[in-house]
Amino acid sequence: xxxxxxxxxxxxxxxxxxxxxxxxxxxxxxxxxxxxxxxxxxxxxxxxxxxxxxxxxxxxxxxxxxxxxxxxxxxxxxxxxxxxxxxxxxxxxxxxxxxxxxxxxxxxxxxxxxxxxxxxxxxxxxxxxxxxxxxxxxxxxxxxxxxxxxxxxxxxxxxxxxxxxxxxxxxxxxxxxxxxxxxxxxxxxxxxxxxxxxxxxxxxxxxxxxxxxxxxxxxxxxxxxxxxxxxxxxxxxxxxxxxxxxxxxxxxxxxxxxxxxxxxxxxxxxxxxxxxxxxxxxxxxxxxxxxxxxxxxxxxxxxxxxxxxxxxxxxxx
Numbered sequence: 405x406x407x408x409x410x411x412x413x414x415x416x417x418x419x420x421x422x423x424x425x426x427x428x429x430x431x432x433x434x435x436x437x438x439x440x441x442x443x444x445x446x447x448x449x450x451x452x453x454x455x456x457x458x459x460x461x462x463x464x465x466x467x468x469x470x471x472x473x474x475x476x477x478x479x480x481x482x483x484x485x486x487x488x489x490x491x492x493x494x495x496x497x498x499x500x501x502x503x504x505x506x507x508x509x510x511x512x513x514x515x516x517x518x519x520x521x522x523x524x525x526x527x528x529x530x531x532x533x534x535x536x537x538x539x540x541x542x543x544x545x546x547x548x549x550x551x552x553x554x555x556x557x558x559x560x561x562x563x564x565x566x567x568x569x570x571x572x573x574x575x576x577x578x579x580x581x582x583x584x585x586x587x588x589x590x591x592x593x594x595x596x597x598x599x600x601x602x603x604x605x606x607x608x609x610x611x612x613x614x615x616x617x618x619x620x621x622x623x624x625x626x627x628x629x630x631x632x633x634x635x636x637x638x639x640x641x642x643x644x645x646x647x648x649x650x651x652x653x654x655x656x657x658x659x660x661x662x663x664x665x666x667x668x669x670x671x672x673x674x675x676x677x678x679x680x681x682x683x684x685x686x687x688x689x690x691x692x693x694x695x696x697x698x699x700x701x702x703x704x705x706x707x708x709x710x711x712x713x714x715x716x717x718x719x720x721x
Contacts, residue, residue, distance in 0.1 A: 488510070
C-alpha cells in the first residue's frame with residue numbers, strides 16, 4: 405500500500421512517525437512551505453518536513469494545493485491512500501478521488517463537534533472537560549466525511565493547548581495505526597456524521613486573544629490556557645499591550661472577595677505577592693502567574709509585580 409502523508413505542525417509528526425515505524429510504505433510527504441519565524445524572521449521548515457527529510461522521504465511544499473500542477477505532483481506519487489493530519493489546506497475533489505483506498509484525516513476533536521482549524525484551542529476556551537480525536541474519511545466539505553472511529557481524551561485544569569496537542573497527537577497516531585489494516589483491506593467502518601450536532605472551530609483571531617475582565621474567572625482562565633503557548637492572552641497596561649501567559653485555576657476563595665475589593669471594577673489589580681498578581685474579574689478574582697510586558701520577555705508575575713512596583717488599584721485593559 406503506497407501512502408502519501410500530508411501534514412505540517414508538531415501535531416502531525418506522531419502520525420507520520422507511526423506510519424514509518426510501523427513499516428508502511430510512505431512514498432512522499434506534502435507539507436506547507438517554509439515560513440519566516442521569530443524576531444529575525446528566519447525561514448523555518450515545518451516540523452513534518454524536518455522529520456521527512458531525516459527519514460529520506462521526498463517532500464512537496466506547494467503554496468496552493470489546488471493548483472493543477474500541485475495536484476499532478478501528488479498524483480505522480482501514485483498513492484493508494486492519502487493520510488492527512490493538520491495539513492492546513494483543503495484537498496481539491498480531484499485529489500480526494502485519486503487514491504483507490506481514499507483519503508483519511510486525523511482530526512483533533514470528537515466530530516461532528518469542533519469542525520475547522522482550531523478544535524483544540526476552542527475546546528479549552530469553551531470550557532470542555534473532554535475532547536478527543538476522530539479518524540475520518542475525507543470529503544469535499546469541511547471535516548464532514550464519514551467517521552471511522554473516535555477516542556476520548558479528558559481535559560484537566562492543568563492542561564493547555566500545548567499539552568492537549570501532545571496528548572491528542574499521540575492518541576491520533578495510535579488510532580491511525582489501529583485502523584490501517586482495515587483501510588488497506590477496504591473494510592474500515594463508515595459512520596455518517598449527525599449534522600444536527602455539528603459545531604465549528606474557526607481559526608483564532610486577535611480579538612480571541614483579548615481578555616475581557618468583566619467575564620467570570622473560569623472563562624478567563626480557560627481562555628488563557630487555550631491560547632498557550634501559541635499566542636497568549638493580552639490586555640493593556642498604561643496603554644501598552646500586556647500579555648498573560650499563565651494563571652491559577654480559580655478556587656472558591658477567588659470568588660469570596662474581601663469587603664474592600666467589592667467595589668473595584670473588573671481589571672483592577674487587587675493584590676500582589678509571591679503568588680502572583682490578583683486581578684478583579686466579573687465574579688471575583690483571577691491570579692496571574694506568568695506575564696509579559698511590552699518589549700520584554702515573559703516572566704513570573706510575582707517577579708514582574710515586584711520589579712515594576714505594580715500597585716493595587718492599577719487597572720488593566
